[in-house]
Amino acid sequence: MENITIAVVGLGPAGLTALKCLREEGFNAIGLERRDSIGGLWSLSSQAEFTSVLDGTVTNLSKFIVCSNRLASAIIRCRKDTFTKERYADFLTSAEAAEYFESYASHFGLHQHVRFGTTVRKVLRNQQDTAWNVHTIDAKGDSIEPFDKVVFCHGCETVPALPPMPNRDKFEGKVIHSQAYRSPSPFTGKRVLVVGNGATANEISLALSEHATKVFQAYRRGRAAYSRRGPDGLPFDAQSSWPGLRLKHFLDHHVPFLTRPLADRAVQAQMVRDAVRSEPVRRGESEAERRRHVEQRMRIDWHLLPCASMAHVHPVVQDEFLPALRRGDVIPVRGFKDFVDKTRVLLTDDAVVEVDAVIFCTGYGTDFGIMPELEMNGVCGVPLQSAEEVKRKKSGARVADYEITSDGLSDPPHIPRLFQMIFPPRRASSIAFISWMATQEVSWSVSELASMAVAQIWAAETA
Ligand SMILES: Cc1cc2nc3c(=O)[nH]c(=O)nc-3n(C[C@H](O)[C@H](O)[C@H](O)COP(=O)(O)OP(=O)(O)OC[C@H]3O[C@@H](n4cnc5c(N)ncnc54)[C@H](O)[C@@H]3O)c2cc1C
Helix, strand or coil, X not given: CCCCEEEEECCCHHHHHHHHHHHHCCCEEEEECCCCCCCHHHCCCCCCCCCCCCCCCECCCCHHHHCCCXXXXXXXXXXXXXXXXXXXXXXXXXXXXXXXXXXXXXHCCCHHHEECCCEEEEEEECCCCCCEEEEEEECCEEEEEEECEEEECCCCCCEECCCCCCCHHHCCCEEEEHHHCCCCHHHCCCEEEEEXXXXXXXXXXXXXXCCXXXXXXECCCEECEECCECCCCCXXXXXXXXXXXXXXXXXXXXXXXXXXXXXXXXXXXXXXXXXXXXXXXXXXXXXXXXXXXXXXXXXXXXXXXXXXXXCCCCCEECCCHHHHHHHCCCEEECCEEEECCCCEEEECCCCEEECCEEEECCCEECCHHHCCCCEEECCCCCCEEEHHHHHHHCCCCCCCCCCECCCCCECCCCXXXXXXXXXXXXXXXXXXXXXXXXXXXXXXXXXHHHHHHHHHHHHHHHC
């Protein structure tokens, strides 16, 4: 097994677990990481083209589940002491998450098997069809190295997705994607429009509200949201049992037409209950009136209800966001349509806002062009293409694998053809993608499970 060389591309949560599992099976695996540190986007980076959490980011899932999948418990075994209540709060800060990943790598002796400051440009099959040529660039320059197998863990939030903006040139203010945002200070004294209502948009709006003169947040529709803690103060996610979750996924798989609307309705009702909890009590108002009042405000003033189905959009944390809307620190407006002139932006309800800067928190795509021969699409009328063809068809190199259009419809997403969202069928013995798995639960521990599977399948094939 030690004769088999494996390149693990990217050393975020997925790459770390892949490297550990492959080395445990006896493979000669090494990690190639363009950053100078472990932890992926949890390792704060000042480089605008690297997706990074922010100083104040707090995980949206509690430490009880992000780091201790009931099956993939290697993490908890590794640093049991780290996760005691005394040491860390229930929801890890970005610094704690970064420290945790460092401790994981140290515990399993992974640092010595990682080449930092090494960017993988592309991975091509050699002419003899015997190995993968991994093209890299580091401080010394370009090089090509053959590997028997490659595991791609380069993240699924790498390429900024932006809506079309035909009149971009007319606007004279600052326009950035959230990938390049690091702190609110450059926006001090400015009027800012934040586009989107995901976790990043909410976090950035909240931070800006203490520095900018006005913060508008533009979104087309509501989004399922939850509070980190239940009424009893316990983390919401630590309360669902493993068998309960399995049952939910089983039903979601077999009767989605039944469970999905039910789950959406339950979450929307919970959103209102959470909002009622944080609403100041008015004299003489009954509980039912209070609830009606809050729901109306969420529906009409903030257009947070109804929200997109959770089957399509991840829910976000709303704890601090709703109070900011209530105080008027963040002003909700309709979706972004286009720029009008040097200071004005047009919204989907044809209203116009005057701002000095726009921050697009409109999500990311994945760069599959890193493996040009990877098969993409070939379903629902979208022709079968290689990742290289898809990338070439898009204008420029830095485009997402999907785009958001002004009417809210997406360009058909470009889907990689991966068995179990991991193995390209024709190359399953030598290529695996871990970051791409659309996780229904906790990406960190699910990627560990996927890493175990890949390492054991390849070990069994080799034995
Ligand atoms: C702002 C933000 C907040 C989030 N918050 C949460 C949260 O609270 N809870 C949660 O569960 N999930 C959260 N996520 C989801 C996040 O995707 C996962 O937590 C996790 O980081 C995914 O791990 P990964 O290893 O797949 O990817 P990443 O963490 O993105 O790591 C990929 C690594 O690959 C490296 N890389 C990329 N391309 C190359 C290349 N060509 N050559 C060499 N190296 C390369 C990158 O430098 C990086 O280190 C968040 C995502 C974002 C963007």
